[in-house]
Amino acid sequence: MKKHYPINGIWLLCLLLLSAPAAFAQLKIGDNPAVINKASILELESLRQGLLLPRIPDTTLAPLTTAPDGMIIYYTGTQSLLVRRNGYWSKLADSLSTAGNSWQVKGNAGTTGANYLGTSDGQALSIRTNGTEAINISTTQTVALKQVPASASLVSVLVIDPVTGIVNQRNLSTAAFTDAIHTLNGVAKLGFTIRADTLNAAYGVTTTSVDSTITMNIPITNSTTQKTGLITYADWLAFSGKQRALTIGAFEVTPTNANGLVLDSLAGVLHLVAADVNNPGGVSVANQTFAGIKTFRDSVNMGAGLDVTGQATVGNGVKVTAGGANITGNVTLVTTPPNVSTKTTSVLFRNPVTGVIENRAVDSSAFSVGIRQVNGQIGPNISITTGKAGTDVAIDSTSITNKLIINIPDASATARGVVNDSTQTFAGFKTVRDTLSIGKNAIVGATTNPNSTLQVSGSMSLNVRTTSGNDALAATDNTLLVNAGAGSVTITLPTATSIVGRVYTVKKIAGTIDNSVTLQPSGGALIEGATSYIIYNNYTYVTIQTDGTNWYVIRK
Incomplete structure (x- = not known):
């Protein structure tokens, strides 16, 4: 039963203030935003606008069913303001209500069949005495007695007196209650038996009305008519005795197999097959072509020729006893060949006639003269100097006799070169892969001296990304748009200890x-002094910043 109490404008204002979200700052909306009443946490001021509360068509939807006391809504079902009070929605005012529509504590007169005591908003009806619920009538019209005493050893039953119609509680022992139920059902005895049935070929349940026993029949399999059911111990021994041994057979060159093995299921023999360019397997004595990189840890001895069509690196040497080696790519000798002398300069060169790589010993002085002549110098000594002339890195070995000049200018807007410790201006797009630290001020978008630690003379682009599930903010994030269409989302903030001053903006978009x-x-x-911060409404955002210990809301 609901009673409606008229509430004047002062009480309405108080309820509005009490239901406002808790905040540590005052908020003024409307005219004169700089002037706010000292006593208000939320103030609205306007000559042409009012406060428009949410228009709710159904108060049974979550989370309205568990809303805190003091919340106010406009309920379209009765076109009235409702306030949450003592866990229920009550009317603040109802311009449509008339006197006499409420049940009076001393009864009502003039009632008709259209009047009733109950609910019309999908809520259960609770009847209480002394504040304790005694009877609950659910929305499906089931009646529950809430204060029926319970007993651990007795069964409580409700008995209707056929003469007076009074409902009385009676306690029966478990045995007496069971016998009573059996008597009502015409059952004198209960029994349940499971047995293996060799006569009945089908599964089945047999009931006996005389003694109320139930028998479940499970057939036994045989070799002729019964294909499913239980098996006997003799059958199990027969199955166990039919296991076959598996023999490793001879090596097979063909056919190849993707598994490298061939099983002769009839003979019970497992064969290893030869590998080829497409299949794994063993190495045979016949010609084979393998695919994939093969690594030999030690030396490789070739009884015939060796063909190498790509680049080869040899660590311990290659020994070819016949046929020679035909190498069309590069060869890297990791160790010195055994036939290279250490007393003179050994040179490997290609015979232009035969194409054979030959090792020749050359006197050291003759070798030096040959190298100088190759480079256009006449020796005997060549000096190396450095310079900064020009606009590019250059090596000059011809302008001055017997002198090699390595010229590296300082980098500038027009020259490639090195970075020095003086003021420099660079041109071109430069990428710093790792962290960039600027010891003083910086300006972006202009060439004048910056007026702040960081001055941006132009537009600024900050990273923005969208997520639709649980996520964690990273150092590369700035703005995070959260699509919560599939369910609630938790965004984990990074540890604040080492990121003093970092700012994030999080906005719910769906x-x-x-x-x-x-x-x-x-x-x-x-x-904000709490263990978490929750956003419910779409297109609501919050900008937070950390002081290295906690996080604080800067804008929302």
């Missing part, structure tokens, strides 16, 4: 009010 977005700090940090 999802119902039930699908919340929760900002969850890490490492025991708080956000």
